[in-house]
Amino acid sequence: MLDVAGTAEYLNGLHEQLHPWIDTSKLPTLGCIIAYAAVMFWAQTRAKRGVHIPIRRIPGLDALDEAIGRSTEMGRPVLYVPGIDEIKEIQTLYSMMILRHVARKTAEYGTELIVPVKDSVVMAFAEEAVKQGCQDAGQPDAFIPDNVRYLSNEQFAYCAGVAGIMNREKPAANIMLGMFFAESLILAETGFASGAIQVAGTAKQHQLPFFVAACDYTIIGEEYFAVTAYLTRDPSLLGTIRAADVIKIIVIVSVIVGAVLATIYADAGPGDNWSTLFNRLFG
Amino acid sequence: MKREIPILLTVLCGLAITWAFFSQAEVSKAVNAELLSWAIIFFSVAFLLGISNLVRISLKQISSGHPDRIYKVVLLISLLGYLGVGIAEIHGLIDPVATGTTDSAGQVVFNDSAYQDWIYFRIYLPLQATMFSLLAFYIASAAFRAFRARSFEALLLLMAGAIVMLGQVPLGDTLTFDLASRWQDFLMKYINAAGQRAIIMGAAFGTLATGLRIVLGIERSYLSE
Numbered sequence: 356m357l358d359v360a361g362t363a364e365y366l367n368g369l370h371e372q373l374h375p376w377i378d379t380s381k382l383p384t385l386g387c388i389i390a391y392a393a394v395m396f397w398a399q400t401r402a403k404r405g406v407h408i409p410i411r412r413i414p415g416l417d418a419l420d421e422a423i424g425r426s427t428e429m430g431r432p433v434l435y436v437p438g439i440d441e442i443k444e445i446q447t448l449y450s451m452m453i454l455r456h457v458a459r460k461t462a463e464y465g466t467e468l469i470v471p472v473k474d475s476v477v478m479a480f481a482e483e484a485v486k487q488g489c490q491d492a493g494q495p496d497a498f499i500p501d502n503v504r505y506l507s508n509e510q511f512a513y514c515a516g517v518a519g520i521m522n523r524e525k526p527a528a529n530i531m532l533g534m535f536f537a538e539s540l541i542l543a544e545t546g547f548a549s550g551a552i553q554v555a556g557t558a559k560q561h562q563l564p565f566f567v568a569a570c571d572y573t574i575i576g577e578e579y580f581a582v583t584a585y586l587t588r589d590p591s592l593l594g595t596i597r598a599a600d601v602i603k604i605i606v607i608v609s610v611i612v613g614a615v616l617a618t619i620y621a622d623a624g625p626g627d628n629w630s631t632l633f634n635r636l637f638g
Numbered sequence: 639m640k641r642e643i644p645i646l647l648t649v650l651c652g653l654a655i656t657w658a659f660f661s662q663a664e665v666s667k668a669v670n671a672e673l674l675s676w677a678i679i680f681f682s683v684a685f686l687l688g689i690s691n692l693v694r695i696s697l698k699q700i701s702s703g704h705p706d707r708i709y710k711v712v713l714l715i716s717l718l719g720y721l722g723v724g725i726a727e728i729h730g731l732i733d734p735v736a737t738g739t740t741d742s743a744g745q746v747v748f749n750d751s752a753y754q755d756w757i758y759f760r761i762y763l764p765l766q767a768t769m770f771s772l773l774a775f776y777i778a779s780a781a782f783r784a785f786r787a788r789s790f791e792a793l794l795l796l797m798a799g800a801i802v803m804l805g806q807v808p809l810g811d812t813l814t815f816d817l818a819s820r821w822q823d824f825l826m827k828y829i830n831a832a833g834q835r836a837i838i839m840g841a842a843f844g845t846l847a848t849g850l851r852i853v854l855g856i857e858r859s860y861l862s863e
Binding site for chain 2: 375376378381384388392395441445448451452455476478479487490501503504506510511514523537540543544565567568575577579580583595598599603606
C-alpha cells in the first residue's frame, strides 16, 4: 500500500529544504526534461559512434530540392517565407536553420533567393543564414543583401507585401516554413494562383489544414523539426530524432496503460480488489 | 572567439531563464527580469535596422527605375508621413487641441480626432480588415480544390467536411434527422481531437529537443562561422 501521509510529509520536507531555489511543484517537469536530455545524449552518442538511424522518407522534404530545381530551370527566383513570429519562437529559429540549407542549394544552382521578413531581428538572422548558406556552397558572391527584405511589423501589411512579391516577381517556388497565423491561407492561395510550386511546413496545427488544401507539399508538425536532420543526415541531429521517437513510444505506452487503468478503475468501489474488478470486467 | 562568445552567452542566458522558471529565488527572478529588459532594448534597436533595410531597398528601386517604383514611393511617403505626424503631435508641433484632447495635467490624449489616430483608425485598420476579409474567398477556393474526391483520402475528407458543415447548421441537422450533429460531435471529439493531439505532442517534442540543443550549445547552425 502507498503511504500517502508519509509521501506528503516527505514532499513537504523536500520543499522546505529546496525552497526557494527550486519550485518543488515543477519538479516533475524538470525531471521529464532531464530524462529527455539524457535520452537525447544517449541517442546522439550512439549515432556518432556510427549506429545507423533510419529516417523515413518525407515527400515534403524531398520536394524542397525539386522546388529549387524547378526555379532554376525556369530562371525564376525562390521565395522563402520564414513565418511571422519573432526569433524567440523556436519554429522561427528553426526556420533560420532550414533557410541556411535552402540558401546553400540556391547558391549551388545559381538561383535567386528572396526572403521577406516581418521582424527586424529575424531579418538579421535571415541575412546571416543566407550569407552562411552561400559560403557553405562556396559561392559567397551569390548573397544579395537586398533580397532579404524587411516588409512590415504588422501581420496583414506583411502579408500584402509577400502577396505582392508573389504576383509581381513571380517566384517559381514558394517555401513557407515557420510559425504562421491567419495569413497562412492568403499566402498559400496567392502562391497557388501565381502558379508556383509550394512547400509549406509548420508545427502550428491550426494552420496545417490551410497549407494541406492550398500547397503541393506540406511538412506536418514533428516533420518540421526533422528537416535539418533529413537534409544533412548529421549524426547529432539524427540522434535527436531518435530520442524524440523513444520518448514518444514511452508516452504512447503510458497513455495506453493509463487509459486501461482508468477504464478498469472507473467502476471500482470501496473494498474492490484486482480479483473482483477482473471478474466484473471479464467474468 | 567570434563563434564561442555568442554560444557562451546563449548557454548562460538560456540556463538563467530556465532556472528562473524552476526557481522561486529572488535572484533568479531579478536576473530573468534584467535579461528581458535587455531583450526589449535589443529588439527596439533592431527595429531601426528593419527600417533602414526598407528605406535602402526602396530608394535603390526608385533610383534605378524599377517597375515597382511607384509602390515604393507610396511606401516611403506612408512611412515617413506617419512618422512625421507622430513626432509632430508628440512634440506639440501640430495643435493638439485641434487634433486631439488634453487631460487635466495638460498632456495630449490621442483619440480618433488626433491626426495620428485618424490615420490609424480611418486608413490602416480598414486596409487591414480588407486583407483579412480576403480569407473568406480564399477559404472557398481552397475548399473547392480540397473537396474534389480524386482519391480515397480526398473522399474521406469530403465526407467529413460535409458532415461537419451539415452538423453546424440547424437545417442540416433537420434534414438528416439529427444524425449530422451527432456524427459531427463524434468526428470533432474523437477523430479530430486525437489527430490534433498527436500533432501537438510531436511538435512539442521537436520544440523541446531544439530548445535543449540551443540552450546547451549543441545547435550552432544558426550562427555564422
